[in-house]
Amino acid sequence: MCHEGLNYIKKGGPRRSSTSGGLILNISATLHYTASWYQIHVAVAKATIDAVIRNLALEWGTDYDIMVNGIAQGSIGDTAGMHKLGLEEITNKIREYMPLYKLGEKYDIAMAALYLASDTGW
Numbered sequence: 838m839c840h841e842g843l844n845y846i847k848k849g850g851p852r853r854s855s856t857s858g859g860l861i862l863n864i865s866a867t868l869h870y871t872a873s874w875y876q877i878h879v880a881v882a883k884a885t886i887d888a889v890i891r892n893l894a895l896e897w898g899t900d901y902d903i904m905v906n907g908i909a910q911g912s913i914g915d916t917a918g919m920h921k922l923g924l925e926e927i928t929n930k931i932r933e934y935m936p937l938y939k940l941g942e943k944y945d946i947a948m949a950a951l952y953l954a955s956d957t958g959w
Contacts, residue, residue, distance in 0.1 A: 839893060847901035858902035862953055863890050864946060865909045883909075908949050914940035 839861055844850050846859030865887060869880035887907065894905040912935075 839889070843897070843901070843903075846903055847897070848903075858897075858904070860954055861893065861897075861903060861905045862950055863905075863907040864950070865890075865907055867909050867911050906953050908946060908953070910941055910946055910949075911935065912940050913943060913946065915943070 842861075846861070848858040849855045850859075863886055865883050866879075867883075868876060869883040869887075873880065887909065890905060890907040893903075897903040897905055
């Protein structure tokens with residue numbers, strides 16, 4: 838997907854100024870930072886996204902002036918994934934090791950994305 842969009846978001850691309858490139862913002866998760874039962878397929882996918890983010894930031898940031906960034910949040914309540922993994926059990930365990938002692942909210946991710954996409958985030 839990033840490769841297909843490259844011509845449109847690189848510096849000097851169609852409808853893009855010759856002075857700055859665009860933004861790629863990936864949203865991932867932190868599930869692959871530790872081991873989780875029966876989640877290897879998710880962990881591999883998230884680790885791959887992290888590698889793509891870092892490498893595109895290095896290459897496309899330098900070559901095309903594109904800002905590539907990512908948001909990797911922890912557990913977010915009221916999502917399909919949390920319901921599948923057992924919301925109540927996870928919520929109880931999270932209180933033991935999360936600094937804020939609560940699940941994140943979709944709003945938290947939205948605000949982080951807005952910040953990174955704004956002029957302030959650049």
